[in-house]
Amino acid sequence: MSDVVAHPGHAVKARRKEQGWSRAELADRAALDPRVVQLVELGEWNEHEALGRLDAVLAQAEAGVPDPRLAAPRPTPEQRIDAPLGGDDA
Numbered sequence: 001m002s003d004v005v006a007h008p009g010h011a012v013k014a015r016r017k018e019q020g021w022s023r024a025e026l027a028d029r030a031a032l033d034p035r036v037v038q039l040v041e042l043g044e045w046n047e048h049e050a051l052g053r054l055d056a057v058l059a060q061a062e063a064g065v066p067d068p069r070l071a072a073p074r075p076t077p078e079q080r081i082d083a084p085l086g087g088d089d090a
Contacts, residue, residue, distance in 0.1 A: 007043035008051055015058045016041075030057045031072040049073065 005056040015036075016026045023041070027034040040047035040054060053070055060068035 008046065009041040009043045012037070012054050012058070013041040015062070019058070019061050026054065026057070030054050031070050031071045
């Protein structure tokens with residue numbers, strides 16, 4: 001048995017394949033960019049919100065929820081495009 005610890009992406013990939021989903025389909029269901037799924041599976045992305053979204057949609061599918069999908073995350077005030085720009089009192 002190997003002493004190498006598998007990163008969470010290995011499990012995400014295995015679970016995705018068990019569902020018969022492509023990376024793009026999993027990304028769509030989790031409301032994420034497909035590149036994020038790829039990076040997670042490669043062990044190059046470990047941001048908690050993305051991992052949680054992938055786990056949530058996969059868990060729903062594994063529990064038998066038909067067509068599981070998550071709503072897109074709401075932007076923070078700093079991410080909103082209609083937020084006022086700082087430092088400009090015009």
